[in-house]
Amino acid sequence: MTTSMTSDTTTTALNGDFNALTLTETDTYLLVEITRPEVRNAIDETMVSELHEVCSYLELNPKILIITGCEANGKGIFVSGADIGQMRDRRRDDALRGINNMLFHRIAQLPAPVIAAVDGYALGGGMELALAADFRLATPGAKFGQPEAGLGIIAAAGGLWRLKALIGEAVAKEILLAGKILDGNEALAVHLVTEVHKPAELLDAALALAGRIAKLDPLAVRISKQVMAMPAGAHPQVDNIAQAILFESEAKFDRMQAFLDRKKNK
Structure with a gap:
């Protein structure tokens, strides 16, 4: 995958050394490349711990998150699934901890x-990671699947319900049960992803999408995401409360005035 990153690219403000991830940060986004090609x-x-550290940072410093994979032997890989060597030894209490489930949530x-910019394998936990994203872009060679039942378990990190929704x-039953x-x-074709691009163009497409998002008011986007996630019973009251907050924001006045000025000058 190639990219033409913007000139404001910097090293990330996150502290510590990362082994499973490679991070690149700008004023508007944090790019996380998963880099364990040997497996x-x-x-x-390690990857779970490092992704939790990324979440801790972004919860305090909201930015668009782009998650992508890497290349191995000339082929793209998103996430091939959980490390079966580690998962094989997990027991009931590990399942109840919801190691991947809590991270993806x-x-x-x-x-x-x-x-999520997906090339190559996005299987098991890899697909569930992609499902946790708001947007999924892929290449024609991407492979989405939930093979858990073949290993004697279920897709318990969001696959069973996010995929159906x-x-x-x-x-979803074809994927999960067959x-x-x-x-x-x-x-x-089934709206699991919204765009398909050649491998060399995938990351640029994800950055372009991040650029479109960044042009919008960050607070309006943030509140829209939160309200969309509310249960049906919360509407319409929660929408009114959210709009009331935004009606008092400086960005609302500035952006609407700019709109009126542009319209006036046409």
């Missing part, structure tokens, strides 16, 4: 939007 970016305890709840029960794997174009 096809399998999720292990935290990613989904981040204040600013999350973009996103693409409908019928296709082991169907979707490529990028098939994922686009």
Whole structure:
């Protein structure tokens, strides 16, 4: 994957050394590249810990998060799934801790939007990580699947319910109960992803999407994301309260005045 990052790219303000992730930060986004190519970016305890550190930072410093994979032997890899060597030894209490489930829930709840740019394998926990994002972009060669039932477990980190909510029960059952794997174009057809790009263009497309988001008012985007996640019973009251907050923001006055000025000068 190639990219033409903006000139405001800096090293990240996050402290500490990262082993499973490579981070690049700008004023508007944090790019997280998962870099464990020797094990096809399998999720292990180190990666989980480092992603929690990323979440801690973004919860205090809201920015758009872009998550992508890396290349191995000339082929893209997003996340091939959990590290089965570690998972094999986990027991009931580990499952109740919800190691991946809690991480992906935290990613989904981040204040600013999350973009997953997927090339190659996004299987098991890798697909569930992508499902936790607000936007998914892919290449034709992406591979989305939930093979957990073949290993004697379930997709317990969001796959069972996020997938059904996103693409409908019928296709979700094909994936979860019959082991169907979707490529990028098939994922686009069922609205699992919103864009498909060539591998060399994928990251640039994700950055372009982040740029479109960044042009909007950050507070309006943040509140919109939170209100959209509210249960049906919270509406319309929560919408009115959220709008009341935004009606008092300086950005609302400035942006509306700018709109009126542009209209006047046409």
